[in-house]
Amino acid sequence: xxxxxxxxxxxxxxxxxxxxxxxxxxxxxxxxxxxxxxxxxxxxxxxxxxxxxxxxxxxxxxxxxxxxxxxxxxxxxxxxxxxxxxxxxxxxxxxxxxxxxxxxxxxxxxxxxxxxxxxxxxxxxxxxxxxxxxxxxxxxxxxxxxxxxxxxxxxxxxxxxxxxxxxxxxxxxxxxxxxxxxxxxxxxxxxxxxxxxxxxxxxxxxxxxxxxxxxxxxxxxxxxxxxxxxxxxxxxxxxxxxxxxxxxxxxxxxxxxxxxxxxxxxxxxxxxxxxxxxxxxxxxxxxxxxxxxxxxxxxxxxxxxxxxxxxxxxxxxxxxxxxxxxxxxxxxxxxxxxxxxxxxxxxxxxxxxxxxx
Amino acid sequence: xxxxxxxxxxxxxxxxxxxxxxxxxxxxxxxxxxxxxxxxxxxxxxxxxxxxxxxxxxxxxxxxxxxxxxxxxxxxxxxxxxxxxxxxxxxxxxxxxxxxxxxxxxxxxxxxxxxxxxxxxxxxxxxxxxxxxxxxxxxxxxxxxxxxxxxxxxxxxxxxxxxxxxxxxxxxxxxxxxxxxxxxxxxxxxxxxxxxxxxxxxxxxxxxxxxxxxxxxxxxxxxxxxxxxxxxxxxxxxxxxxxxxxxxxxxxxxxxxxxxxxxxxxxxxxxxxxxxxxxxxxxxxxxxxxxxxxxxxxxxxxxxxxxxxxxxxxxxxxxxxxxxxxxxxxxxxxxxxxxxxxxxxxxxxxxxxxxxx
Numbered sequence: 001x002x003x004x005x006x007x008x009x010x011x012x013x014x015x016x017x018x019x020x021x022x023x024x025x026x027x028x029x030x031x032x033x034x035x036x037x038x039x040x041x042x043x044x045x046x047x048x049x050x051x052x053x054x055x056x057x058x059x060x061x062x063x064x065x066x067x068x069x070x071x072x073x074x075x076x077x078x079x080x081x082x083x084x085x086x087x088x089x090x091x092x093x094x095x096x097x098x099x100x101x102x103x104x105x106x107x108x109x110x111x112x113x114x115x116x117x118x119x120x121x122x123x124x125x126x127x128x129x130x131x132x133x134x135x136x137x138x139x140x141x142x143x144x145x146x147x148x149x150x151x152x153x154x155x156x157x158x159x160x161x162x163x164x165x166x167x168x169x170x171x172x173x174x175x176x177x178x179x180x181x182x183x184x185x186x187x188x189x190x191x192x193x194x195x196x197x198x199x200x201x202x203x204x205x206x207x208x209x210x211x212x213x214x215x216x217x218x219x220x221x222x223x224x225x226x227x228x229x230x231x232x233x234x235x236x237x238x239x240x241x242x243x244x245x246x247x248x249x250x251x252x253x254x255x256x257x258x259x260x261x262x263x264x265x266x267x268x269x270x271x272x273x274x275x276x277x278x279x280x281x282x283x284x285x286x287x288x289x290x291x292x293x294x295x296x297x298x299x300x301x302x303x304x305x306x307x308x309x310x311x312x313x314x315x316x317x318x319x320x321x322x323x324x325x326x327x328x329x330x331x332x333x334x335x336x337x338x339x340x341x342x343x344x345x346x347x348x349x350x351x352x353x354x355x356x357x
Numbered sequence: 358x359x360x361x362x363x364x365x366x367x368x369x370x371x372x373x374x375x376x377x378x379x380x381x382x383x384x385x386x387x388x389x390x391x392x393x394x395x396x397x398x399x400x401x402x403x404x405x406x407x408x409x410x411x412x413x414x415x416x417x418x419x420x421x422x423x424x425x426x427x428x429x430x431x432x433x434x435x436x437x438x439x440x441x442x443x444x445x446x447x448x449x450x451x452x453x454x455x456x457x458x459x460x461x462x463x464x465x466x467x468x469x470x471x472x473x474x475x476x477x478x479x480x481x482x483x484x485x486x487x488x489x490x491x492x493x494x495x496x497x498x499x500x501x502x503x504x505x506x507x508x509x510x511x512x513x514x515x516x517x518x519x520x521x522x523x524x525x526x527x528x529x530x531x532x533x534x535x536x537x538x539x540x541x542x543x544x545x546x547x548x549x550x551x552x553x554x555x556x557x558x559x560x561x562x563x564x565x566x567x568x569x570x571x572x573x574x575x576x577x578x579x580x581x582x583x584x585x586x587x588x589x590x591x592x593x594x595x596x597x598x599x600x601x602x603x604x605x606x607x608x609x610x611x612x613x614x615x616x617x618x619x620x621x622x623x624x625x626x627x628x629x630x631x632x633x634x635x636x637x638x639x640x641x642x643x644x645x646x647x648x649x650x651x652x653x654x655x656x657x658x659x660x661x662x663x664x665x666x667x668x669x670x671x672x673x674x675x676x677x678x679x680x681x682x683x684x685x686x687x688x689x690x691x692x693x694x695x696x697x698x699x700x701x702x703x704x705x706x707x708x709x710x711x712x713x714x
Contacts, residue, residue: 012451012714046655068656088623088656089612091673094369113613116672143657144613144621255446256470256501264501266445270688271713274632298403298684299425299445300500315473316448327655331627332688334711354691354711356628357369 011344013253013318014267016329016336020345022247023053023229029245030211030228031060037215042066042085044206044226047327049352050336051079053229064107066206066224070098071355077106079351085109085204087171087224089117089136089144095357096124103131109202111136111171113144118158118165125164133159134171134202139185141175149189153196160198169202169221176209176238179216186219209238230326233284234277248336249286249320250329252301254313263291263313265301267321272296273328283321288313293321368701370610370675371624373686373693377702379604380586381413386602387568387585388417394572399423399442401563401583404684406709407693408436410586421464423563423581427455428712434463436708442466442561444528444581446474446493446501452714453481460488466559468493468528470501475515475522482521490516491528491559496542498532506542506549513555526559526578533566533595536573543576566595587683590641591634605693606643606677607686609658611670620648620670622658624678629653630685640678645670650678 011017027043034041043057044066054065054076064083067073073084084106090099102108103125109132112118118133125131135152138145146152152170159167170189174182186203193200205217206224208231214223227234230248231241250271256264272282274296282293282301290307301321305312313319323329330336331353338346368374384400391398400414401423411422411433421440424430430441441463447456459465460482466489469475475490482488492509495502503509509527516524527546531539543560550557562574563581565588571580584591587605588598607628613621629639631653639650639658647664658678662669670676680686687693688710695703 010451012449012455014713091610091612092369094367098369113615114672117612120673138615142619142652143615143654143659145615147615253448255448255474258470258495258500258502258504262499269630269632269685273626274630274685275626276631295499297500298688302500315471316477328626328631331655332711333713354689356371356690 011251011337013251014271015251016333017249017251017320018230018336018338018348019247020338020340022245024056026229026231026245026247027057027060030225031062033212034223035061039214039220040222042204042222042224043229044068044224045072045076045352047226048229048330049350050348051076051081051351052348054081055079063222066226069355069357070095070102071357072352073102073106073108075352075355077102081106083107085134085224087111087136087173089113091117091120096120100124108132109134109168112155112159113146115155115158118155118162122162122165128164130164130166132168133165134169134204135159135167137170137172137185137189139172139174140178140181141173143173145172149192152189153192153198156193156198167198169200169204171204174205174207174210174217176207179210179213183217183219186217190219208235209240211240227327230330232326233279233322233324237279243284243286243322246322248323248326248329250283250323251318251320254315254317254319257313257315261305263303263305265293265303265319265321266299267301268299269296270298271329271332272301272321272323273325273332275325275328277324279324283323286320286322288319368608368694370608371628372608373690374606374608374677375587375693375695375705376604377695377697379602380410383586383588383602383604384414384417387582388419390569391580392418396571396577397579399561399579399581400586401425401581402429402433402709404583405586405687406707407705408433408438408708409705411438412436420579423583426712426714427452427459428714429709430459430463430465432709432712434459438463440464442491442581444468444493444530446470448474448477453477457481465489466491466525469512469516470503472512472515475512475519479519479522485521487521487523489525490522491526491561492516492524494527494529494542494546496529496531497535497538498530500530502529506546509546510549510553510555513550524555526557526561528561531562531564531567531574533564536567536570540574540576543574547576565592566597568597584684587687589683590636590679590681594636600641600643600679603679605680605683605686607640607680608675608677611672611674611676614670614672618662620660620662622660622676622678623656624658625656626653627655628686628689629658629678629680630682630689632682632685634681636681640680643677643679645676
C-alpha cells in the first residue's frame with residue numbers, strides 16, 4: 001500500500017488530508033440511505049466545520065444542518081445556510097443575546113431539557129417571532145435530556161405556554177449500539193404525546209455509529225450525523241465504516257527509530273487528540289496496519305512495530321494515520337488539505353474551529 | 358469557595374482564565390529554584406504559546422526558551438527572543454528550509470537522535486554559520502533518543518564531523534518519577550564523553566512532574582519545564598503543585614441537571630481535551646471538589662455528584678475546572694483571559710497555537 005508521493009511530498013507534516021472523492025461518496029451514501037427510508041437528513045457540521053461541505057450536504061438533499069455551538073451556527077448562517085438546529089441548552093445573558101441575533105439570520109431551532117433554559121429563551125424571545133424549541137430527551141445516553149416521556153410533555157407544555165417559543169418536537173443523542181432502547185424510548189414518548197394531544201413535528205435522532213440502522217428508530221423523522229463525512233477508526237470498529245470510506249488522514253513523518261521495534265511520528269495529542277473511544281492505541285497507520293500507536297505525548301506518537309512482519313518504516317518516511325476520532329482532529333488544525341486523484345486540490349480553512357462559545 | 362462573580366459574569370463560557378498573580382509566582386518560584394541550584398532555566402513555551410509570558414520568563418533570568426515546533430519558534434523569534442532550543446528532530450526539505458530561515462533570526466539549537474537527521478541538517482547548513490546540535494538521549498522515557506551513551510558519542514562525532522554543525526551537548530526528556538534513572542543515565546553519559554575527550558557544553562533535562570528534584574540530576578546544566586507556569590491536575594497528583602498554584606482554569610456553565618446526581622457542563626473534549634495522564638476523571642471542579650467529571654463528549658462534560666455532600670450545582674451556575682493537562686487546553690483555545698485581583702485584565706491571543714508544523 002504505497003503512499004502516492006506526488007500528492008504528499010510538498011506538504012509539511014503533520015497535515016490533515018481529506019480525500020474529496022471519499023467524502024463526497026460518504027455524503028451521497030447517507031443521503032441516499034435517508035431518502036430510501038423517508039428520513040430527513042440533518043448533518044452535524046461539528047465534524048468538518050466547513051461551510052463548503054455543509055452546502056454540499058444541503059445540495060444533496062439534507063433538510064438543514066446541526067450545530068453544537070452558537071459560534072459554529074454564526075459561521076454557517078453567514079455562509080447563507082438557512083435551516084439550523086442548535087442541539088445545545090443555551091443559557092446566560094451573553095449567549096441569549098447572541099442567539100437572538102443569530103435567529104434573525106436563519107430559521108433557527110434550539111433545544112431545552114429543563115425549565116431554566118426555557119425561561120431564559122422565553123425572556124429573550126418574548127415579543128418577537130417564535131423560536132422553535134425541541135425538548136431534549138435522554139434515551140439512554142446518560143448526557144443531557146429529560147429522563148421520562150412524561151417530563152418531556154411537561155416541558156413541551158411549558159415551551160408552548162411561553163411567549164416567543166414554539167414547541168417543535170423531540171431531540172435525542174442516542175447511546176451507541178443500543179438502537180432498540182432508543183426506539184422504545186421515542187416510541188413510548190410518541191404515544192405519551194399523542195395521549196396528551198401534543199403534536200411532535202420533528203423527532204430528531206442522531207449519531208454515526210449506528211447510522212445504517214437509523215431507520216429502525218421508527219418514531220424518528222430525521223437523523224443527525226456528523227462523523228460519517230470523514231469516518232474514523234471508531235466508526236470502523238463500530239461497523240459503520242471501512243478503511244476505504246475513511247476520508248480524513250493525518251499525514252505524518254517518521255522522525256525517529258530509536259529501537260528495532262519503536263518508531264516515532266510527528267503527530268501527538270495536539271494533532272491526533274487523545275480520544276480513545278474504547279479502543280486500544282491512537283490510530284491506524286495505513287501503510288503499516290500491524291503497527292500500534294501505543295502512546296502519545298503532545299507532539300510525538302510512539303509506535304510499537306513488534307507485530308510488523310516484513311518492512312518497517314524508515315526515518316523520514318511519511319505515513320498516513322486514520323485517527324480514532326476525526327471530529328476532534330479537524331478541531332485541532334486551522335486548515336485541512338483537500339485531495340483528489342492523488343493531488344492537493346484545495347486548502348480549506350476550518351472556519352468554525354476554535355469558536356468555543 | 359465562592360466564585361468571584363464580578364470577574365466572570367461578563368465572560369461567555371467555556372473560557373480559559375489565567376490567574377496572572379499565580380502564574381507570575383510560579384515563574385518566580387522555578388527561577389529561584391534553578392538559581393539556588395546553579396541550574397540554567399530554559400522554559401518550554403509549548404504550554405502557554407504566548408510571547409508575553411516567554412519574555413517574562415527571560416526577564417526573570419531564564420537562559421533561553423524551548424520550543425517543540427518550528428512554527429512556535431518562528432513566533433517567539435519574531436517577538437524578539439534570541440536563544441531558542443528546538444527539542445525536535447527536524448526532517449524533510451520543507452522543514453529544513455524553514456529551519457535555515459529561522460536560524461538567521463535567533464541563536465538556534467536543535468536536537469538529533471539519528472544519522473538521517475544529522476545528514477539533513479548538515480546538507481541544509483553546510484557553508485553557513487554552524488548550527489548548534491544536542492544529541493537526544495532516551496534516559497528511560499521510551500520516546501525519542503539514542504539508547505546508550507556510546508551511541509550518543511558516535512552521533513556527537515558525526516555532528517562535529519559535519520560541515521555547518523556544532524555538537525553542543527545532550528538533551529533528554531526524562532520519564533516521570535524516575536529521577537534516579539535519569540541521573541544515572543546522564544552521569545554515565547558524562548563519563549563516556551569525558552573518556553572520548555568530547556566536551557558537553559549543555560546537558561539539558563526537563564519536565565514539570567519532578568521539577569523540584571531537578572537538581573538531583575547532577576550532570577544536568579539546564580532544566581526545561583513547561584507546565585509549571587499553569588500547573589494542572591496531573592501536576593497536583595505528581596506532587597509538583599497544589600490547587601493554589603494552578604493558574605489555568607476553564608470557566609464553564611452548568612447547562613443541565615438531568616438527575617439528582619448528574620450535572621452537565623459546557624466544556625467537553627474540545628475544551629478540556631481527553632488527556633487522562635493516568636488519572637480518573639477529566640478535571641477538578643474548584644467549587645465542588647467531590648464532584649467527578651466522569652465522561653466527556655465533544656462539547657459536554659458529564660459530572661457525577663454522588664459524592665457531593667451539601668449543595669449541588671444549579672443550572673446556570675458557573676464553575677471553574679482545573680484541567681488534567683493545561684498544555685493541551687491552551688492549545689484548544691484561540692484566546693485566553695488574564696485575570697488579576699478578581700478582574701479580567703487582558704485577553705491574550707494564543708499566538709503560537711495551531712502552528713502544527
